[in-house]
Amino acid sequence: QVTLKESGPALVKPTQTLTLTCTFSGFSLGTSGMRVSWIRQPPGKALEWLARIDWDDDKFYTPSLKTRLTISKDNSKNQVVLTMTNMDPVDTATYYCARIHINNVFDYWGQGALVTVSS
Amino acid sequence: DIQMTQSPSSLSASIGDRVTITCRASQSISGHLHWYQQKPGKAPKILISVVSSLESGVPSRFSGSGSGTHFALTISSLQPEDFATYYCQQSYTPPYTFGQGTKLEIK
Numbered sequence: 001q002v003t004l005k006e007s008g009p010a011l012v013k014p015t016q017t018l019t020l021t022c023t024f025s026g027f028s029l030g031t032s033g034m035r036v037s038w039i040r041q042p043p044g045k046a047l048e049w050l051a052r053i054d055w056d057d058d059k060f061y062t063p064s065l066k067t068r069l070t071i072s073k074d075n076s077k078n079q080v081v082l083t084m085t086n087m088d089p090v091d092t093a094t095y096y097c098a099r100i101h102i103n104n105v106f107d108y109w110g111q112g113a114l115v116t117v118s119s
Numbered sequence: 120d121i122q123m124t125q126s127p128s129s130l131s132a133s134i135g136d137r138v139t140i141t142c143r144a145s146q147s148i149s150g151h152l153h154w155y156q157q158k159p160g161k162a163p164k165i166l167i168s169v170v171s172s173l174e175s176g177v178p179s180r181f182s183g184s185g186s187g188t189h190f191a192l193t194i195s196s197l198q199p200e201d202f203a204t205y206y207c208q209q210s211y212t213p214p215y216t217f218g219q220g221t222k223l224e225i226k
Contacts, residue, residue, distance in 0.1 A: 037215070046218070049208075049213075052215075062214040063120065103153075103168055106153075109163060
C-alpha cells in the first residue's frame with residue numbers, strides 16, 4: 001500500500017526558508033524508475049508542478065522557481081525534502097508530494113500541507 | 120514551457136448528461152496527457168493516463184481521447200459523485216504543466 005504524507009510549518013514569515021518533508025511508504029526511491037514530485041496549489045487556483053527527484057538522484061525544477069528550490073532524498077528514511085527560499089505571500093498554497101509512476105503519471109498523492117506566508 | 124489550455128473553465132450540467140472537457144497543448148505532446156479529478160479539500164486523483172487508459176477503479180463512463188495537441192475527457196452520463204474539478208497534465212517534458220482546471224457543477 002503506497003502512502004505519502006507532507007509535513008512542515010503551517011505558517012512562515014516573508015523572506016524565510018520553507019522546508020517540507022514528504023514521508024512515504026509502500027515503495028522505495030532506491031528502486032530503478034521511481035520518482036517523486038512536489039506540486040502546489042494556491043487557494044482556489046490551479047495545480048503547479050515544482051520539482052522532481054529520481055531514484056538515481058536526478059533532479060528537475062520548474063524554471064520560474066529554480067533558483068529558490070532544492071529537492072533532496074533520504075532513502076534510509078523514505079523521505080523527500082523540498083526547501084524553498086525567500087518565501088513571499090504569493091507562495092501561500094497547499095503543497096503536495098506525489099509518486100511518479102510509469103509514463104510520468106502522478107499516481108499517488110499525499111493529503112497536502114497548507115503553508116501560509118504572512119508576517 | 121508547454122502551456123495547457125482547458126475549456127471550458129466551468130460547466131454546469133445535470134445528472135445523466137454527457138459532458139466533454141477539452142485540453143489543448145501549446146506544442147505536440149504525443150500521448151503524454153493525463154486527467155485528474157479533484158474534489159474540495161482533497162488531493163487530485165488520477166483518472167486517465169496516456170490519453171485514454173482508464174486507471175483501476177475508475178468507472179467506464181469516463182473516457183479520454185486525442186493526440187498531438189488536442190485532447191478530450193468525456194463523461195458519458197454524469198453521476199452525483201462526478202461533480203468536481205478536472206485537470207489535464209502533460210508529462211512530455213519537464214516542467215510538467217497542468218491545465219487551469221474545469222469546475223463541473225450541478226445545474
